[in-house]
Amino acid sequence: MEKKLPTIKEIARRLNISASTVSRALHDHPSIGLRTKMAVKKLAAELNYEPNQTAIFFKQRKTFTIGLVLPNLREEFFSAAINGIEDVAMDHNYIVLIGQSHDDLAREQKLIESMKNHRVDGIIASISSSTTHIGHFEQMKNYEIPVVFFDRVPDAKDIHSVSCNLYDSSVEAVEWLIKNGHKRIAFLQGPPTLNMKNERLDGYMEAHKKHKLAVDESLIVSTDLSVEGTQKAFDSLMLLKKRPTAILSFNDYVTLDAIHYARQKKLTINKDICFVSYANVPVTQYVEYPPLASVEQFPYDQGVSATELLFRLIDKKTARQEAPYENIVLKSELIIR
Amino acid sequence: MEKKLPTIKEIARRLNISASTVSRALHDHPSIGLRTKMAVKKLAAELNYEPNQTAIFFKQRKTFTIGLVLPNLREEFFSAAINGIEDVAMDHNYIVLIGQSHDDLAREQKLIESMKNHRVDGIIASISSSTTHIGHFEQMKNYEIPVVFFDRVPDAKDIHSVSCNLYDSSVEAVEWLIKNGHKRIAFLQGPPTLNMKNERLDGYMEAHKKHKLAVDESLIVSTDLSVEGTQKAFDSLMLLKKRPTAILSFNDYVTLDAIHYARQKKLTINKDICFVSYANVPVTQYVEYPPLASVEQFPYDQGVSATELLFRLIDKKTARQEAPYENIVLKSELIIR
DNA sequence: ATGTGACAGGCAAACGATTGCGGAAAATGC
DNA sequence: GCATTTTCCGCAATCGTTTGCCTGTCACAT
Numbered sequence A, B: 001m002e003k004k005l006p007t008i009k010e011i012a013r014r015l016n017i018s019a020s021t022v023s024r025a026l027h028d029h030p031s032i033g034l035r036t037k038m039a040v041k042k043l044a045a046e047l048n049y050e051p052n053q054t055a056i057f058f059k060q061r062k063t064f065t066i067g068l069v070l071p072n073l074r075e076e077f078f079s080a081a082i083n084g085i086e087d088v089a090m091d092h093n094y095i096v097l098i099g100q101s102h103d104d105l106a107r108e109q110k111l112i113e114s115m116k117n118h119r120v121d122g123i124i125a126s127i128s129s130s131t132t133h134i135g136h137f138e139q140m141k142n143y144e145i146p147v148v149f150f151d152r153v154p155d156a157k158d159i160h161s162v163s164c165n166l167y168d169s170s171v172e173a174v175e176w177l178i179k180n181g182h183k184r185i186a187f188l189q190g191p192p193t194l195n196m197k198n199e200r201l202d203g204y205m206e207a208h209k210k211h212k213l214a215v216d217e218s219l220i221v222s223t224d225l226s227v228e229g230t231q232k233a234f235d236s237l238m239l240l241k242k243r244p245t246a247i248l249s250f251n252d253y254v255t256l257d258a259i260h261y262a263r264q265k266k267l268t269i270n271k272d273i274c275f276v277s278y279a280n281v282p283v284t285q286y287v288e289y290p291p292l293a294s295v296e297q298f299p300y301d302q303g304v305s306a307t308e309l310l311f312r313l314i315d316k317k318t319a320r321q322e323a324p325y326e327n328i329v330l331k332s333e334l335i336i337r
Numbered sequence C: 001a002t003g004t005g006a007c008a009g010g011c012a013a014a015c016g017a018t019t020g021c022g023g024a025a026a027a028t029g030c
Numbered sequence D: 001g002c003a004t005t006t007t008c009c010g011c012a013a014t015c016g017t018t019t020g021c022c023t024g025t026c027a028c029a030t
Helices: A008-015 A019-026 A034-047 A053-060 A076-091 A105-117 A135-143 A166-179 A199-210 A227-238 A252-264 A299-318 B008-015 B019-026 B034-047 B053-060 B076-091 B105-117 B135-143 B166-179 B199-210 B227-238 B252-264 B282-286 B299-318
Strands: A065-070 A095-100 A122-125 A147-150 A160-164 A185-189 A220-222 A246-249 A274-279 A293-296 A327-330 A333-336 B065-070 B095-100 B122-125 B147-150 B160-164 B185-189 B220-222 B246-249 B274-279 B293-296 B327-330 B333-336
Touching: A008 A019, A008 A034, A019 A034, A053 B053, A065 A076, A065 A105, A076 A095, A076 A299, A076 B095, A095 A105, A095 B076, A105 A122, A105 A135, A122 A135, A122 A299, A135 A147, A147 A299, A160 A299, A166 A185, A166 A199, A166 A246, A166 A274, A166 A293, A166 A333, A185 A199, A185 A227, A220 A227, A227 A252, A246 A252, A252 A274, A252 B282, A299 A327, B008 B019, B008 B034, B019 B034, B065 B076, B065 B105, B076 B095, B076 B299, B095 B105, B105 B122, B105 B135, B122 B135, B122 B299, B135 B147, B147 B299, B160 B299, B166 B185, B166 B199, B166 B246, B166 B274, B166 B293, B166 B333, B185 B199, B185 B227, B220 B227, B227 B252, B246 B252, B252 B274, B252 B282, B299 B327
Parallel strands: A065 A095, A065 A122, A122 A147, A147 A160, A160 A327, A185 A220, A185 A246, A246 A274, A274 A293, B065 B095, B065 B122, B122 B147, B147 B160, B160 B327, B185 B220, B185 B246, B246 B274, B274 B293
Antiparallel strands: A095 B095, A293 A333, B293 B333
């Protein structure tokens, strides 16, 4: 039942010429005469010949595939980033292998291993929240597989990365709250692993300093991003004698969970408590009480930028050139509703 | 600078034995003596040998890769489905190539083409809303690449598919509305291409018939899933002399758009107009006015089921067996808030 | 007639791993 | 001690394509 797909050898056999001639003819190599070239192309078209990519991958040591490892696809931030990645990849005739770590280190490692086995030409990654070390990524250097981190970038030297400048917009966000009369502003941060390079917190601090506001350490709490973790963090804030009037929170999803919980607790949003957040995901448009402002992180652009960087690295590798470590920082923007 | 990865040949050279012996030793072939086997495994471990998968892919005519083509990743329905697909794939040591059609036929075709070139072992697809013909999928038969459709299944014979029984729950949804006193129930359907096998509409009709309610054709409108399309459809319903009191609508995203628009028009949700929908995506939990009920379509389970079916097909192909066309229908469930 | 060069195309190796077949050496049988 | 079986391993082909190098055939100039 199996239909044999036509090969170069088959074409060569039928035309009584050699396989190398066929190959060159199909590639418009100058040393092939017009007559034979035409004959080859004609027969190739008739047989519906298509080169066996796996053979080419094998020979060329290239798979025209990039691997993408990220925490999940549920968050619109990541699915938007994929759009950028996919668009650039498609332009380069590449295709994307995908894997979700679900914020689990072991799974992330397994995915990287699997992508290495598949000999991807490069990897784009946003690390899981439980990624405490990045040995599995560093290993890729041994296989000459370039890795570009985006958004969730590990705090390490000698890596390539694309991320957003959250420092400036964090300052801006807090200043905006201060300008609106808030004096006790809480900071609900993510898990420690994602805080290594804590631009959000640094900006939070800077804004306080700039406006000569003391920072109350008890206003700084953190969540593991789970609903329960967020609720616990929120509870600890509400138990304070002097409650905050506003919360700057890790991202929109955490914020939505917090708002949902606050309403269960009979708090009035934007009166008892205000929220400012990060990500500015479109779904917040549909909710009743969205955060008052959110920092747009341009996931599509981050995806595009990361992929373009990756292709530069792949090209350099092909050309056997050294590539300096690049850490691209894109602008973010505080969007006020 | 390039580190040569160790190969079987390299091990053979160092041990002064043949490559075939090394290969067999690593595979615990019985005809290899214990001494040589040990020596090979020891050296392989020292050199950190790992088989070149691309060579194996090429030789075995298998890539241990499945392709996944779907409209988009933004909708939680699809990202949830991917979770199921990825989990099953991982169990089988497979990895997933992903591509978004963005509801564009040309792009879908290009993705299929690309996946074919990469010689994926199988394809799982949910068709785009502009997919008027499925020739590009049918082509895959020539390459012996099995295709399983899920959720958005084309209305064609000789295909494999996994979908949800939307007929029963559509009946149930309409009956629920009737029971709650609604007599004029509109039906906001998707674009024609996705309505070939219109279980939603059939269920809508059946419920009316069952309850001896006449169907008013002007209450049946459709959207191309865009915000504007949905608004236009909604407008046409509101222009009727006898407006509907409830709308059964294609999916939660369309519904959210419609609700958003209705509120702009100063309509009071659940009083002037009620909504019942499909998909039951989690994000509706966060919105102020979610649909009153939504049909859960169990995307994770659909993903699992589709992938398991695909692996059965791949196995049969490997065993050179015929596989009858399977069309699996899973249960859906009306979730009332 | 000889040399020079351009042109057209073939040979064979290579990429890395797998596998049918065959054969030498060692172990066993009688 | 010779035949036979078993154990262990190598040879070579194969998958489909690419590519460096070589060869043969003309045409043209000298």
